[in-house]
Amino acid sequence: MPELPEVETVAADLRPQLIGSRFAAAHIHWPRTLAAPDAELLDAQIVGREVIAIGRRGKYLLVHLDSGQTLIIHLRMTGQLAVVADDSPLLSDPHLRAAFDLADGRHLTFTDARKFGRIWLVDAIEQVVGKLGPEPLDWTFTPEALTERLQTRRVAIKALLLDQTVVAGVGNIYADEALFMAGIHPLRPAASLTGDEIVRLRDAIRAVLQESIDARGTLLRDYRTPYGQDGAYQNHLRVYQQTGQPCARCGASIERIRVTQRGTHFCPRCQS
């Protein structure tokens, strides 16, 4: 499931493929994939527009156009983007939900088996990403910023890390990995964290995300990079999907519990 490092990797891969290219048409094959505007207006507004930059905010991919508008794509669980030639079998993939024709004959494809992914074309990105919390790798993600969002909350810290208004881009994998690295039990009430623990957690979030970006993300069932190169962070996972394996730090058996409906992995000895 793509989280911040995976979306960052997709953005890096798409940049050389798309910047400077123009759109010639937009085709929506599964209507719910397009959140806004409607398909007719999307096509009218995107035709002839050139991609000038590709960015990311949280788990949202931002394709900036020369019109000032931005095409925003959220991969959710199973969404995948690729830039392909006219004869690509991806164009007839049964999971193809949207396809954007480029003026040079190539296509930007969006395949998504589970149909959870969403696409927007907006005048201002705040319409979609306005409520997100700080970018964890930016200087704005300070211990103070995290403290402010945790200190009044009684829910489990694991649940709060998945709240995109607390910090943008962390999902189930990196929440578990960051809590392990910080030595904090996932069920701890958020407001019970000490100042020292919040600093450790903030540093751990940044460290696991950066490590994963450096490895091109985590390759699991639902995430592939556009051109088939493999992310490698699944080889670095310390607790996620390591249930029953010995903890690399202390040797205790990694446990799996449910925290607000989410599978949660942790070391019962290292995390308290």
Add this chain to the structure above:
DNA sequence: ATATCTGCCTGCTCGC
């Protein structure tokens, strides 16, 4: 305001 639950979806794994 905060916390929890449900729906969206389909492919995969598991147990019989």
Add this chain to the structure above:
DNA sequence: TGCGAGCAGGCAGATA
């Protein structure tokens, strides 16, 4: 081997 049940989970929207 076949098959149905349950699970996976990000996020919006509803409910308590």
